[in-house]
Amino acid sequence: MKERTPLVTHIFTADPSAHVFNGKIYVYPSHDIPHDGEDNDDGDEYRMEDYHILSLDNLDADCVDNGEALHMKNIPWVSKQMWAPDCAYKNGKYYLYFPARDKDGIFRIGVAVSDKPEGPFEPEENYIEGSYSIDPAVLVDDDGRSYIYYGGLWGGQLEMWQTGKFDENTPRPVGKDKALGPMFAELNEDMKSFKTEPKHLEILDENGNPLLAEDEDRRYFEGPWMHKYNGLYYLSYSTGTTHYLVYGTSENPDGPFTYRGRIMEPVIGWTTHHSIVEYQGKWYLFYHDCELSNGINHRRCVKYTELKYNEDGTIQTIHPYEQ
Ligand code: FUB
Numbered sequence: 361m362k363e364r365t366p367l368v369t370h371i372f373t374a375d376p377s378a379h380v381f382n383g384k385i386y387v388y389p390s391h392d393i394p395h396d397g398e399d400n401d402d403g404d405e406y407r408m409e410d411y412h413i414l415s416l417d418n419l420d421a422d423c424v425d426n427g428e429a430l431h432m433k434n435i436p437w438v439s440k441q442m443w444a445p446d447c448a449y450k451n452g453k454y455y456l457y458f459p460a461r462d463k464d465g466i467f468r469i470g471v472a473v474s475d476k477p478e479g480p481f482e483p484e485e486n487y488i489e490g491s492y493s494i495d496p497a498v499l500v501d502d503d504g505r506s507y508i509y510y511g512g513l514w515g516g517q518l519e520m521w522q523t524g525k526f527d528e529n530t531p532r533p534v535g536k537d538k539a540l541g542p543m544f545a546e547l548n549e550d551m552k553s554f555k556t557e558p559k560h561l562e563i564l565d566e567n568g569n570p571l572l573a574e575d576e577d578r579r580y581f582e583g584p585w586m587h588k589y590n591g592l593y594y595l596s597y598s599t600g601t602t603h604y605l606v607y608g609t610s611e612n613p614d615g616p617f618t619y620r621g622r623i624m625e626p627v628i629g630w631t632t633h634h635s636i637v638e639y640q641g642k643w644y645l646f647y648h649d650c651e652l653s654n655g656i657n658h659r660r661c662v663k664y665t666e667l668k669y670n671e672d673g674t675i676q677t678i679h680p681y682e683q
Contacts, residue, residue: 364680366652366661367414367423374660375444375583376414376646377497378637381454381477385639387414387423387646388447388456389662394653399630403515405658408442409433411458413478414662419639429479430456430472437470437486439463444583444633447477448498448506448551455551456481457496457508459516466526467517469496469510471552490554492526493518493543497635499586499613506547507613508554509561512582513540513600538570539563539579542597544614561595562616563608571619576602578619583633586613589643590673596623598632605634605647607675623667624678630657636667643667645678 361367367376372392379386390408399405410431415424432438438460445458456472456479469491472481494516497509511518518540519532533540541561545554563571563580571579581600586593595617596607603626608617626632629650637644645667653659668676 361416361419361421361423361664363665364663364683366663367416368425369652369661371412371425372653372659373412373414373662374631374648375495375633376648376662376664377444377446377585377635378644378646378664379447379449379477380637380639381449384477385416385419385637386447386477387416387662388445389414389648390442390444390660392658392660394656394659399657401514403441406441406443406515407658409440410442411445411456411479411481413447415478426478429474430458430481430483432460435460435470435472435483437462437468439465441467443467444495446497446635448500449477450500450506450551451549453551454479454481455498457498459494459496459510462487466492467494468492469494469508473552484552488553490558492521495583495633497585498547499588501613502588505613506551507586508545508547509542509584509586509595511540511543511560511580511584513580516582518543533573535572535574537573539573539575541580541615542584542595559614561614563595564616564618566618568618576600577604578606583631585635587636587638589669592673593617594636594675596634596636598634600631603627603630603632605632605645609673621674622677623675624680627680628655629660631660643669647680649680 468487627649
C-alpha cells in the first residue's frame with residue numbers, strides 16, 4: 361500500500377483509528393455517504409450509517425474492506441450520524457466505540473463487542489451511561505487500565521454540556537475564556553462503563569497557562585488520540601477551524617498536557633482527523649483528506665504516512681503534499 365494514497369477507493373472513508381492486532385494493521389474509519397446536501401457548522405453533511413473495518417496484512421499488501429461490521433439499524437438507541445469510531449482489545453474481546461445521535465438528537469457514545477477485530481460487532485442496548493459528544497479514542501495502558509478520550513466542539517456538542525446538563529443555548533467559550541479540553545474517563549474492567557466521573561483535560565501553554573479559546577492554532581477542537589512514546593503520554597487532536605493536527609504531552613494519562621507542536625499541516629477538506637500507531641518498529645500517522653472527491657468535505661479518503669520523532673521526543677511536522 362503506497363503512502364499518502366487512499367487506502368480504498370470503492371467507498372469514502374474518514375476518521376481512521378489504526379491498531380495492530382495479531383500482527384496485522386486494522387483501521388476503524390467512518391464510512392462517508394455521498395449526497396448533494398449542503399455543508400453547515402453542525403456537520404449535518406456527515407450522514408454515516410455504518411462501519412466497514414479495513415485491514416492490511418502488512419504495509420506492502422493491498423487494503424482489504426472486511427464488509428459491514430455494524431449498522432445503525434441494529435442499534436436501538438441510535439437515530440443518525442455514526443461518526444468517528446475507535447476499537448480496543450481487552451481480555452479476548454474487541455470493543456468498538458462509536459458516537460451517534462440518540463433519539464433526541466444528542467450525541468452519545470456507544471460500545472459494540474466482537475470476538476474478531478474486523479467484527480461483526482454486537483451493540484449494547486444503550487449508550488455508555490453518562491456519555492455525550494463525539495470522537496471516542498481508547499487507550500489500554502501497559503498496566504491494563506483503560507482510558508477513554510472524547511469530545512468535539514460545534515456539531516460535536518461539547519460546549520452544550522458546560523453546565524453538566526445538555527443545553528443548546530450554552531454560550532461557547534470565546535476570546536480570553538479558557539478553551540474546553542477533551543473529556544477523559546477511566547473505563548471499568550467490562551470496557552462498557554465509566555469507572556470515573558468524566559472530566560475535561562487541561563492543555564497548557566509553555567508557561568503553564570491553560571490554552572485560551574481565541575488560540576485557535578493550538579486549542580482543542582475534536583478528534584483526540586492517545587499514544588505512548590518512551591513512557592510519555594501524547595494527546596493529539598484537531599484544531600478544527602484552523603485545520604491542524606497538534607499534540608501535547610504529559611507524564612500522566614489524565615494530564616495536565618503541555619502543548620508541544622504541530623503534527624500535520626492542513627489537508628484538502630475542512631476536517632482533519634488522525635491516529636498514530638507503531639508497526640514493526642516504525643511509527644505511522646493515519647489520516648484523511650478529500651483528494652478522492654476533489655475537495656467535497658463529506659467524501660473523504662483514509663491515507664497513512666510515516667511519522668518521525670526527534671531525539672527530544674518532539675514530532676516532526678508532516679506536510680501532507682510534499683514528500
Ligand atoms: O466524521 C464526522 C466528524 O468529522 C468527526 O467526528 C470529526 O472528528 C470530523 O472528522
